[in-house]
Structure formats: structure tokens, C-alpha cells
Amino acid sequence: MAVTPNTDAAFLREVDEELRRDQLAGAWERYGRLAIIALVVALALFGGYLLWRNHEQSVSGAKAETLQKVYDGIAAKTPGADKPLADLATAGEPGYRALAKFTQADLLLQKNDLAGAAKIFAAIAADTGVGQPFRDLALIRQTSAEFDGLKPDVVVARLRDLARPENPWFGSAGELVAMAYLRMNKPDLAGPLFAQIARNNDVPDTIRQRAVQMTGMLGIDAVDQVEDKKAK
Structure with missing residues (x-):
């Protein structure tokens, strides 16, 4: 009587492992390239952020130097020292924008141009990008300039x-x-x-x-x- 052959467990394990390898290879074909692309994009974005931040710091540093030169020039009574204030007063950074406008207004006060100074102070007070304490100060300065009227x-x-x-x-x-x-x-x-x-x-x-x-x-x-x- 013929004996029924036993299932070859080793052979089954080998087939199972081969199937898993095929599945992994298929997954790499499907997703591996996407993962590499995603990694490259992420690194590019991070590198772009670092470049942008470095650029912003460089621009900010340049504006700080410009503002300091303006102050030094005004103190030394250098003709035209206040000219850079016009560009700084439109800066994207609210801090430099506010400082430039405060300086412009103070220069107008020195010339007894109360109306002109009050107008600039009012613009600072209405600038929602500027910190509230400085907006409050601008409102006080505006009111002081306009007080008599x-x-x-x-x-x-x-x-x-x-x-x-x-x-x-x-x-x-x-x-x-x-x-x-x-x-x-x-x-x-x-x-x-x-x-x-x-x-x-x-x-x-x-x-x-x-x-x-x-x-x-x-x-x-x-x-x-x-x-x-x-x-x-």
C-alpha cells in the first residue's frame, strides 16, 4: 500500500519567504521612489527656509545699520541724514517701520510742524502690525501734538x-x-x-x-x- 507523502515544511517555508521577497520588491517599486522624491523635496524646502532666514537676517541687519547711521547723522546735523527714513518707514518689519516714523514725526516737531507730526503719529497708532504699547505711545504723542486744537x-x-x-x-x-x-x-x-x-x-x-x-x-x-x- 502506497504511503501518502508528508508535506515538505522546509519547501513551504522557502515558498513563503520567496513570496515575501516578491512583496517587498513590489512595495519598493511602488513606494520607494515616492519616498526618495518626498525626502528630496523636504530637504529642498528646509534648505530654502535656511536661505530665506539668512536673507531676512541679512536684510534686517542692514536696516539696523541704516537706522543707526540716520541717528548718527541727525545728531551730527549732517544735511540729508534723514533721507533713508522714507524707505525705512515702508519696511516690512513693523519695528523698523515704527521707529522710522517716530523719528520722522520727531523731526517735524523740531520744526514746529505739529499737524505733520500728528499725522505720522496717527499712522503708527493705526498700524495693526506694530506692537500695542508703541501704538498707544503714538496715540499719546498724536494727542499731545494736537492738544491745543x-x-x-x-x-x-x-x-x-x-x-x-x-x-x-x-x-x-x-x-x-x-x-x-x-x-x-x-x-x-x-x-x-x-x-x-x-x-x-x-x-x-x-x-x-x-x-x-x-x-x-x-x-x-x-x-x-x-x-x-x-x-x-
Whole structure:
């Protein structure tokens, strides 16, 4: 009687391994080239980013040097030193743009061109690309330049939110608001605000000194309290 042959396990394993090799080879044919292409594209993009960042840093450094030369030229009263400000005032970087415009406005103030300076300050205040603290400062500078021609209630409406002790521009904004209150014949509002400014150690000394003088004129004694703060 013939015996049924046993399944050759080794042969089956060899066939299975060969099938897997064929599958791997097929997968490489299908996906391997795509993987290489994807890697090349990724490396190209990364290299492009590095080149772009290096270019941006180079451009930024050049603008910083240009701005410094402008400042040096203005300090030395070199004719035409402010000409590069026109290009810097349209820069893509908001920091350089704002600094250039602030400088332009300050130069106009030196020429007593209050309207021209106020217009530039207003442009900075409206520039949403610029940091809020600098926009707030521009609004204060604009209001200061326009102060004599503004109705006092307009000054208060503009700067009321900035005339708070927790705001970094409290001294400058508070002084203008307090002066507006005086023009509105409201010393009861102006006096306490001047007193707050006089007692605030974070306010620049020149503004505090003016506030002390104003509180004295209004019959509010802020001097002793300021001295007490210094002693502490």
C-alpha cells in the first residue's frame, strides 16, 4: 500500500519567504521612489527656509545699520541724514517701520510742524502690525501734538483707558487727561489724577515733578507722600 507523502515544511517555508521577497520588491517599486522624491523635496524646502532666514537676517541687519547711521547723522546735523527714513518707514518689519516714523514725526516737531507730526503719529497708532504699547505711545504723542486744537472731552475719550496706574504710559496719558479736566473746569477730577501721577514711582521723574507742582496749585499735598515713597 502506497504511503501518502508528508508535506515538505522546509519547501513551504522557502515558498513563503520567496513570496515575501516578491512583496517587498513590489512595495519598493511602488513606494520607494515616492519616498526618495518626498525626502528630496523636504530637504529642498528646509534648505530654502535656511536661505530665506539668512536673507531676512541679512536684510534686517542692514536696516539696523541704516537706522543707526540716520541717528548718527541727525545728531551730527549732517544735511540729508534723514533721507533713508522714507524707505525705512515702508519696511516690512513693523519695528523698523515704527521707529522710522517716530523719528520722522520727531523731526517735524523740531520744526514746529505739529499737524505733520500728528499725522505720522496717527499712522503708527493705526498700524495693526506694530506692537500695542508703541501704538498707544503714538496715540499719546498724536494727542499731545494736537492738544491745543482738540476739545478736552476728545482728549479724555482718547486717553482715558491709558490714564490708569497699571498702564506703562500712565504718566504721559494721565498728565494729558488731567490737563483736559482742568480745561473742562473739573479740578475735582484733575487733582486726584495729578496726585496719583506724583505718587507713582514708575512714572518718569520729570512728569512726577510737574504733577507735584500741579497738585500744589490745586491744594492737594502730594509732596510729603512722594518723599515717603522715596524713603521706603
